[in-house]
Amino acid sequence: MSSSYGQQLKLSLFGQSHGEAIGVTLDGFPAGMVIDQEHLLSEMARRAPGQSALTTARKEPDAPEFLSGVLDGRTTGQPICAIIRNTNQRSRDYGESVDLLRPGHADYTGHVRYFGFEDWRGGGSFSGRLTAPIVLAGALCSQWLERQGVKLACHVQRLGDVQDASFMQADPAADYSYMKSMHLPVLTQGLDTRMEEAAMAARNTCDSIGGVLECMITGLPAGLGAPFFDSVESQISHLLFSVPAVKGVEFGEGFGFAALRGSQANDAFRMVDGRIVTTTNHSGGINGGITNGMPVIFRCVIRPTPSIAQKQETVSIRTGENAELEIKGRHDPCILPRAVPVIEAMAAIAVMDLWKERAACLK
């Protein structure tokens, strides 16, 4: 099933980039939460295009319309459906070379999957635009989680060759809310400028650039998740890998574990202020698939945007012949700034689903 996820909190995503509207249904969201509209819109704005030279110049207002599940600004407990109208489709940008499969995109696989009947316009249901309703759903979840004392922060840990510090070495008790207002949120002051330069360098050669995002979730109790198929890592990675640009996910030391000995990798337990904590957090807050009360830390890699202005070799799906493609229109040289709220949203959805599953055990 392509577009549904979740056990306690069921998400159902719909829409194509150039159809009438895109949207999401969120079933199982708790009743009685006053929605923070300002936060919601600011999260949507972080994902929206046109914020800087790095991102595409298209303007998408992306104001969500709640069709159900909200009364007088408060969730009712009934399924929440919210849609975002597609108002700014410039199909002619795409129209000319529509039979040429764009390398790195899902044109070919979507064509096979849907037997040629897919709504291919603007990437159809593979479009990055589909992440807008995800940000919307995630914003509701992170508002709910925040009221339980859970905080999420996400920064660009790497962009091309520019490498930021890591949450693995940072103070989990510090305030990272400043990241929300940065175009390229970083831990190391000033590094965003260098990242911006790297992105502009790619743009100037009609190219694009990838990087790594890192997310930290604090305030989680021990005991979320379950062994094997409901591990915290399974749930979070399932959602992260739903984002087409994500090609790798790691928790705690991640691939760095390959270079560690067990004696270096284990996190020792200690009693601190009457609570069991670990003195290090190599495991990224998760043991055996279950949260241990330490911050959950993960990273994911974002591949460079496949839409580049350089000439590319490809095939015409219409003629079955080799061809050359020049993608016109406006495209992001670096998608990372806009991916930040998407990754946070996915994490918030996963964690809230796990939280509700845990609540059923606590009765």
Place this chain on the structure above:
Amino acid sequence: MSSSYGQQLKLSLFGQSHGEAIGVTLDGFPAGMVIDQEHLLSEMARRAPGQSALTTARKEPDAPEFLSGVLDGRTTGQPICAIIRNTNQRSRDYGESVDLLRPGHADYTGHVRYFGFEDWRGGGSFSGRLTAPIVLAGALCSQWLERQGVKLACHVQRLGDVQDASFMQADPAADYSYMKSMHLPVLTQGLDTRMEEAAMAARNTCDSIGGVLECMITGLPAGLGAPFFDSVESQISHLLFSVPAVKGVEFGEGFGFAALRGSQANDAFRMVDGRIVTTTNHSGGINGGITNGMPVIFRCVIRPTPSIAQKQETVSIRTGENAELEIKGRHDPCILPRAVPVIEAMAAIAVMDLWKERAACLK
């Protein structure tokens, strides 16, 4: 739900390391397949302990008993349940320090999760032993996939500092079945000896060592998987991250994408012998969450075994006081050889579930 997975093919896992038995139910497996017992037992043997100095000396015969779903050696289409008796539990190895939380293990998180009622003996349901029924289920799936022309191969791509070549540069048409009979399967001849030495070095300092496994799946048609929550990456990573030792998963270039430009990362399409192929395979056979007909390639990191013989700092869950722990008994200094068939099994289960979902579309 901790122990169930899959949509077309439903897997339900049960058992604790020191209970009566461990096992698996596989619901939705096709009728009429003659089970290749020899292949099944050899896959189980690859995962079983005691094969070399690298792995624990415990002998687990691990002969599976089919309780249902098989008649005269052939699957019946009804749910397959197979169990493996726990015959060799030396609980005394664990008994002494049972209140001391083992660092890197799930003792603490399991205790919280199950309110102190969990069957903690030998790791309970977090035990690596639970991967035995997974290998069993995966072997059935890979037998079925092989009859559809699908092949899986998995090697140790890195062990500590020893780095093997990658399937990314290898010939997908070559025969990698030799890997099945290697204790440490590698692409580069002779490298297994160096890996073995690295593992022995860790063992000699009462330590353990981690690494990276790489898997390639060939023979898949284009069109498996679906955008967003049923992406091939989502399904495979969900299952891989169910294995407690896995802390990172990447597809194609994976985290390497961070260092690439879009022009380097895109795979150009070409017509070859009347088929659409890509000239490179940076995407690891997946575009927009859907297979493109090229080999699916992924890597996952295996953390160093947390059970080490060195003295470790921890806490007593009974007294709530700091303590020191010395783990006795027999433990693997390097779990990678035994993890290989587990990772292959998880991949086979994920792919077969996707295959059946696709079949429903083709009618």
Place this chain on the structure above:
Amino acid sequence: MSSSYGQQLKLSLFGQSHGEAIGVTLDGFPAGMVIDQEHLLSEMARRAPGQSALTTARKEPDAPEFLSGVLDGRTTGQPICAIIRNTNQRSRDYGESVDLLRPGHADYTGHVRYFGFEDWRGGGSFSGRLTAPIVLAGALCSQWLERQGVKLACHVQRLGDVQDASFMQADPAADYSYMKSMHLPVLTQGLDTRMEEAAMAARNTCDSIGGVLECMITGLPAGLGAPFFDSVESQISHLLFSVPAVKGVEFGEGFGFAALRGSQANDAFRMVDGRIVTTTNHSGGINGGITNGMPVIFRCVIRPTPSIAQKQETVSIRTGENAELEIKGRHDPCILPRAVPVIEAMAAIAVMDLWKERAACLK
């Protein structure tokens, strides 16, 4: 999860009677089907209010708007989302006595369920209006099924004391499409007039009246469904009992089996024209939860509409005191005519889900 259903074909329902819109997402619907708009709208019209004196006079245009999954009148294989705007909410009809729990309705249980935060206006998400998107989804499914040779027919088998003949004795090969254009579809000519009189009699005493609907599905192959939890009866009844007015469901002889001996109840097998058939169809086309190729026949009871103009005893949820309620506004004395397309829709959804599950087995 309140509003999601299905395994191969996932339905997600949303909306409240007096919110912005109601709608449905259908995930997993096959690509490439040209939608028969005329059929779709005529099914919606059968459910719509205001068709006769029997049904409420409110006008709901109920024209669905497809937000996604359809391109140039053809399904794309991507999730189909369709909404129906709520344009004619006369909340003042309900407003006055809004704290008085309407007997037979879900006001009280909804209040408990949603902690008082529910959108109660007009029945909220319990409203019969929510069956409009179900009819929409069902119409798409029955269009698809019809192209596979499957036909559904549904008639009012009983209304109050007026009893129609049964499909159990009818010729399955006859053409029942005439039922689609009858306000009260019946098997026995002229009986609809007597039913209409019975309904008017109830209306004239400010009362309402219930009845039984019977549905027959022909053209199904043997082999749909599965033992135990995926039995055809389980799937169909699950969906039928989702309709608030349905309080009983039976297949074949149904409760009549209690009066039969085994020798009378068994359906003998015979070879007819090279096919295995049964000479009778007491089982209603289902053995052991699986279709046997004979017509599937079921009945469901529709309780009398709870909204009646008579004075009723109740409680004020605001004051916690006993009270008397007089429901004003326009209400159906007999909901059966409008329930017919809803029951057909639910059956079509269930059967198509089973069909797709079967297709995955046939590869």
Place this chain on the structure above:
Amino acid sequence: MSSSYGQQLKLSLFGQSHGEAIGVTLDGFPAGMVIDQEHLLSEMARRAPGQSALTTARKEPDAPEFLSGVLDGRTTGQPICAIIRNTNQRSRDYGESVDLLRPGHADYTGHVRYFGFEDWRGGGSFSGRLTAPIVLAGALCSQWLERQGVKLACHVQRLGDVQDASFMQADPAADYSYMKSMHLPVLTQGLDTRMEEAAMAARNTCDSIGGVLECMITGLPAGLGAPFFDSVESQISHLLFSVPAVKGVEFGEGFGFAALRGSQANDAFRMVDGRIVTTTNHSGGINGGITNGMPVIFRCVIRPTPSIAQKQETVSIRTGENAELEIKGRHDPCILPRAVPVIEAMAAIAVMDLWKERAACLK
């Protein structure tokens, strides 16, 4: 998926009548419950054959073996797997006429479903024997529910022509635990003797007889279930219709609603002792799919056992020719006494799943 059910509490059933063992995995069952072995075994005994002349003389000890999820007689929170060995298979009773499809059984539909590869021996996975693990799972659920103050009672409300009183008119506060020790539990004293005579009369003509079971569940809070697809009626009926012998299910007045006016069918609300109750309970404790705090009452019809000693017309699946069948071996003339604990078990499983879903909302 044939053999898995549940959202919060996942049930996975396996086994064929004449395979090695049958069993069930219960995933999500709470940790820390001391299992009442005596109650468990007595429920299993009620379902077991050979209790009287009414039921088959085969002896099945049916002692369950817990493979996982239980430690020192207490649930651990981990998946519970329990199996029952098949020890008394007299395949020769079936062997002779194995190619002749038994009318009313699933021989034919199972053959189609599983392409002829099914384990057909003794009914395979369609066998009534598969209800043994269901009773086991249900007994655990009803033990858990009882500790929450929930009680279930079930009686034979009709057997052939003999009709018992109904829970609809009974005092919900009375003690119905005596029913557990009756072979044919009834509300009306002495009626079980008349039912027994009716069953013996059927038996004496080599025939079988059906009937109706009625179940009442008291002690449920208001607020369980959800509108539409998670209605209490949907969940309970889904499970009841999984039992091959069940062909009809109704709640409250059920099919009797067809003869009632709205003014007769509505249950008036009143305040009694500070609680909202209904003065009647026509709705069977459920409004809009959600419990209202009144007793949940349902009935289901059990068709007469299809295995009868009379000669029957059928077809040979081997030769494709008409044939005559005489079923030998030992069979129940009346399955109702043994069906009682099965129906109670299904109800307990459904209610506990709903309870846990509700708990997640209450946090």
